[in-house]
Amino acid sequence: MKSVYISLNSIEKVKQFVNLINAYDSDFDLSSGRYIIDAKSIMGIFSLDLSKALRLDIYNDSCADDLITALKPFITEPN
Incomplete structure (x- = not known):
């Protein structure tokens, strides 16, 4: 398992993130x-405090590096 912190501080970023992560x-x-919450659930994401960094846990190590590269625009430091 790998973890990264991401920022989803706008509706557009949430949409882009969900579209990207659902491809895996x-x-x-x-x-x-x-x-x-399940990271593929747009409704679940909107139930979180989006003003803070969120921790994304990736359970499939075979796709983790590829996904982390694709998520570069969202990756941030923990609050």
Whole structure:
């Protein structure tokens, strides 16, 4: 498992992120504080505090490096 922190501070970024991550056949979780949701769920993402960095957990190591490269515009430092 690999983890990165991402920023989804606009509706457009959330849409782009969900479209990108749904192209991968794997499981991903987003967490903010004690809340953990399925990263492929746009409704779940909007239930999180998007003003803070979110931790993305990637459970498939075979696609992790490719996905992290594709997510460069979203990657940020933890708050």
